[in-house]
Each structure stands twice: as structure tokens, then as C-alpha cells.
Amino acid sequence: MVWLLSVLYLLCHGLALVLLPAHAQTLSFSFLIGAPVLAAAACLRRSVGSEAVVGWVALAVGMLLWAGGMAMNMYQEVGLGNADATPGISMLLYVLYGVPLTFAMAHPRHAPWFLSVIDGAMALLLGYLFFVYTFSFVTMTDASDAGVDSLRLMFDIENLFIAGFALLRYLASDDASRRGFFRALALFAWVYMAVAAYINHFGSDASYGGHADLLIDVPFLLLAAAAWRRMPLAPRQVSRRLALGVRVGSPLILAISLLVMSSLLVRAHPMLAVAGFAIATLGSGLRSVLMQVRSLEQQDRLDVLARVDGLTGVANRRQFDQVLQAEWGRARRSGQGMALLMVDIDHFKVFNDRYGHPLGDACLRAVAAALAGSATRATDAVARYGGEEFAVVLPAATREGVLALAENMRIAVEQLRLSSPVSVGQIGVTISIGVAWVDKVTTAAPSALVAATDAALYEAKRQGRNRVVEGQVAAVRAEDMDR
Known part of the structure; x- marks a missing residue:
């Protein structure tokens, strides 16, 4: 037309x-x-x-x-x-x-x-x-x-x-x-x-x-x-x-x-x-x-955006992997020890199913803020490891300082109170923390440290959750040296 x-x-x-x-x-x-x-x-x-x-x-x-x-x-x-x-x-x-x-x-x-x-x-x-x-x-x-x-x-x-x-x-x-x-x-x-x-x-x-x-x-x-x-x-x-x-x-x-x-x-x-x-x-x-x-x-x-988790504002998994590898290499060169914390929110799936995803997201943000607020050193790195899990890299740390920091984090999260529109009162939340510490780094990859931290976190959950458990880093095989 x-x-x-x-x-x-x-x-x-x-x-x-x-x-x-x-x-x-x-x-x-x-x-x-x-x-x-x-x-x-x-x-x-x-x-x-x-x-x-x-x-x-x-x-x-x-x-x-x-x-x-x-x-x-x-x-x-x-x-x-x-x-x-x-x-x-x-x-x-x-x-x-x-x-x-x-x-x-x-x-x-x-x-x-x-x-x-x-x-x-x-x-x-x-x-x-x-x-x-x-x-x-x-x-x-x-x-x-x-x-x-x-x-x-x-x-x-x-x-x-x-x-x-x-x-x-x-x-x-x-x-x-x-x-x-x-x-x-x-x-x-x-x-x-x-x-x-x-x-x-x-x-x-x-x-x-x-x-x-x-x-x-x-x-x-x-x-x-x-x-x-x-x-x-x-x-x-x-x-x-x-x-x-x-x-x-x-x-x-x-x-x-x-x-x-x-x-x-x-x-x-x-x-x-x-x-x-x-x-x-x-x-x-x-x-x-x-x-x-x-x-x-x-x-x-x-x-x-490539380094930060969009929901919680802490480092994402990609940034965590880079920081862990970088700090592991630095500790190996300097001869200082370092530690890794794995943090899991207790019964988070039940929490999500009962109160809904919006409150679940609020819970993740609150826990991330509590962990980041406890890790006060500029070199400490808090990251969202995946789902309801977080990881904390602690370079140049002593065993006593690491365990004290982990306990402070557990208490900080335990004191959190979340408001829900579908329930009366406020909701509490707890975390389980696995800790692994090494006084001297001798290998090129931190896989043994990660494995020990995972095992400690599993043990913390097995023992009843809302606790800190220290794991032992396994001995490194000769063929893993300088890989």
C-alpha cells in the first residue's frame, strides 16, 4: 500500500x-x-x-x-x-x-x-x-x-x-x-x-x-x-x-x-x-x-565482574583459584606457612526449602559479610567456593591465629539474625569450618592443602556441625615434588 x-x-x-x-x-x-x-x-x-x-x-x-x-x-x-x-x-x-x-x-x-x-x-x-x-x-x-x-x-x-x-x-x-x-x-x-x-x-x-x-x-x-x-x-x-x-x-x-x-x-x-x-x-x-x-x-x-561473585560481593571461584595458587607460590618462595578454611552453611537446603530462595540469598550475603568482616588482614581472601560453601585463604598465618580466626568466624555467623515474613521471630544460622595449615610449602600445587581442608569440613559436619575442625595435610609423594 x-x-x-x-x-x-x-x-x-x-x-x-x-x-x-x-x-x-x-x-x-x-x-x-x-x-x-x-x-x-x-x-x-x-x-x-x-x-x-x-x-x-x-x-x-x-x-x-x-x-x-x-x-x-x-x-x-x-x-x-x-x-x-x-x-x-x-x-x-x-x-x-x-x-x-x-x-x-x-x-x-x-x-x-x-x-x-x-x-x-x-x-x-x-x-x-x-x-x-x-x-x-x-x-x-x-x-x-x-x-x-x-x-x-x-x-x-x-x-x-x-x-x-x-x-x-x-x-x-x-x-x-x-x-x-x-x-x-x-x-x-x-x-x-x-x-x-x-x-x-x-x-x-x-x-x-x-x-x-x-x-x-x-x-x-x-x-x-x-x-x-x-x-x-x-x-x-x-x-x-x-x-x-x-x-x-x-x-x-x-x-x-x-x-x-x-x-x-x-x-x-x-x-x-x-x-x-x-x-x-x-x-x-x-x-x-x-x-x-x-x-x-x-x-x-x-x-x-570476572573476579567478584555477583550475589555476595566476595571473590568468586575463579578468583579464589588464582589467589590460592599465587599465595601458595609466594609461601613456597618465602618459606612461610599458610592456611585454608572451607566454610559450609549448615542445613542450607532445608533453610532454602522452608523460607524460600529470597531469604536464602539474604542468608548467603549475610554469611559472606560476616566472614569478610572477621578476615581483617588485607592479604586474607574470602571467596564463594560454590553454592553455600565459602573458602578463606590465609597467607603468612600461624596455626594458633588461624584457629582463633576460624572460631571468631563461627561465632560471628552464629550471632546473625535474619528476619522472615513467613515466620515469627528471627532466624539464626550456623556454619561448619574445616581448617588446614602448613608451616612450610614444598610442592608446586596446593592440592594436598585443599584435600585436607575438605576432609576437615566433612569431619566438622559429621561431628554435628556448628564447629571448627582442623585437618592434617597428608605427606607429599616424591613424584609430586616440583610438579
Whole structure:
């Protein structure tokens, strides 16, 4: 239906030219203004709820700027009756329509606000350079033939620039929403480039109101239809390296545009050209620095997630394994002893079944906090070993200090009281602790220490739970030495 309405729009435009030749120019201008306005409306509608909302809104702004340029042409030729003059303001709006499109291609997905501010500032400067360059050849009401020729060349470069980068962004998009946007933009840009090249170089002598005007409608109607109708996208594999490379490099589009425009202004406006070069360089550099800082912050957060248990906030099993191996190696080199504690929450399955998983999670968090609060040395490491089990690595510790700390942990947990909405009063919880200590490390792997701690924990539970039991590290076989 959308495509049928687009064809109907063209037919109505053509019939108006044939049936009402006396008013052909006025009617044709109305259709030429209406087509980009319809495209803008379709883009704004598509932006609602879309992840590519910035792109669709920018595209709508570009369409309205182009419609404004055509409206100025209409005012000049119909309102003032001067068909021979080319208003400079109209030419400027035709050029400026490409600035929002360039911004849309350069703006990355999910960009933070400060990057949007930098991109927006560079886009505004680009628009100002377009303004200065345009009015180097035209006036508000007229343009010389040489000026029009220079602007035609700039139009060709701008259109090719937009079409080429839009196609590249489409081919490299691995996100369905962004891919749909760049497909619509690439379709419009390539058709518009072809139509503009024909009109500017072969049909520029003809005034508005002829059948060539129907061609001008086509790219805008295609965009309106593509934006209004959510056409399905066939699955397509995109090289991850290509997608990342284009996504990271896309902000350079604005910087490149600024550099090109600044180079065109070197002779006529050298100071402005230098400012353009400087802002393009500084803006791109500042953007790169901020992106790198943001990337490092995200890396830090991921590093924390990789080392910390999400529920309890203590170290996870992976971090425990790394700490245990590192402290074991350090103890072996220094000749100091070390200890390991294995902690198990007593009857935790029964607790979970009776009071529910939310209170079970609260219990795990409370026990983890009590254990971490008791292990006051910076070198002590408390970790969630798995399920309701915890482990504590104690480097450079004495046997008496280890046993005293284990008992303090048991008492700290025994004193905990958890509130339950389904029971009267508060709920207590206890733990069993297995302890193993070595005064001298002689092997490369701490497997004997872990085995002794596991055996001590099993013995603590066998003896009735809520207690601390010390295990003995088994003798190490000769073939295990220095493994």
C-alpha cells in the first residue's frame, strides 16, 4: 500500500502538469515541497521506539532543510516572478541538508551525551563552513553562472560522499535496527545522487513546472516508503572485524568533512580554514581520548565482574583459584606457612526449602559479610567456593591465629539474625569450618592443602556441625615434588 501511494503521488504530480498547464509551476513546486515533507514525517514516525532514533531524526531534519530550499525557489519564481535568479539562501539549504545526514552516519550507536555534544559541535561548524563557502559564490537573491558551477561540483562531491558512506555503513551493520536505517539512507542517497547529477548537469536550463520535476520526487518518495514500511531484513553474516572497524571509524566522517571544507576555504578565508583544521583535529582527538577512557572504565567493570561473585560481593571461584595458587607460590618462595578454611552453611537446603530462595540469598550475603568482616588482614581472601560453601585463604598465618580466626568466624555467623515474613521471630544460622595449615610449602600445587581442608569440613559436619575442625595435610609423594 505504501509503494502504491508513492506511485499515486507521482501520477497526481504528472496529471497536474498535464491538466493544469497554466498553474503547472505552482503545482509542481507544491509537489516538490510535499515529497521531502512526507519523507520527514515518515522518518519521524519510524524514529519512535527505534534504537536508531538519532539517525531517523537527523534524516528528517535533512529532508526539511531540502524542502526549505525548494520553498525559497518557489518564493523567488512564483512569489517574486523572477525565474532567472537563483536565490543564495535556497542553494545554502540544499547544501545544509547533507549536514544532518553526515551527522547520522558519523554518530555511533548508544553514544554517551558528551560524545553527542562533540559530534553536534563539529556538525554545526561544518554547516557554518558550508554557509561561508556557499556565499563566496552567491548572494541572498542571485548567483552567478560561475558560482552555480562551483556549487554544482560541491553538490556532486557531497552527494557521492553521503551515498558512499551510507552504503558502507549498511554493509557493515550487524545490528538490525541500524541496518534498516542505513538501508533506507543508502537507497535514498544513491537515487538522489543520480537524479541530482542529471538535473544539475543536463536539465538545469529548464525551469520548474516540467516533466523532469517528477524525477525529483522519486528519491524522497522512496525514502518515505522505506521509512514508513518496516521491510524485513534477510539474515546476513557480517565480518565482526569489518563491523567493529566501521563502527569505530565512523566518527571520522565528520572530521574528514571539516577538513575537506576547510581546505576549500584556505584562499578566501585562511583564518577560518585554520580554525576548521584545528577543530577537526582537536575534536577527533578529544573524542578518541574520551572513548578510550570510557573503554577502560568498562574494562575495569568487566574485570570486577570476572573476579567478584555477583550475589555476595566476595571473590568468586575463579578468583579464589588464582589467589590460592599465587599465595601458595609466594609461601613456597618465602618459606612461610599458610592456611585454608572451607566454610559450609549448615542445613542450607532445608533453610532454602522452608523460607524460600529470597531469604536464602539474604542468608548467603549475610554469611559472606560476616566472614569478610572477621578476615581483617588485607592479604586474607574470602571467596564463594560454590553454592553455600565459602573458602578463606590465609597467607603468612600461624596455626594458633588461624584457629582463633576460624572460631571468631563461627561465632560471628552464629550471632546473625535474619528476619522472615513467613515466620515469627528471627532466624539464626550456623556454619561448619574445616581448617588446614602448613608451616612450610614444598610442592608446586596446593592440592594436598585443599584435600585436607575438605576432609576437615566433612569431619566438622559429621561431628554435628556448628564447629571448627582442623585437618592434617597428608605427606607429599616424591613424584609430586616440583610438579
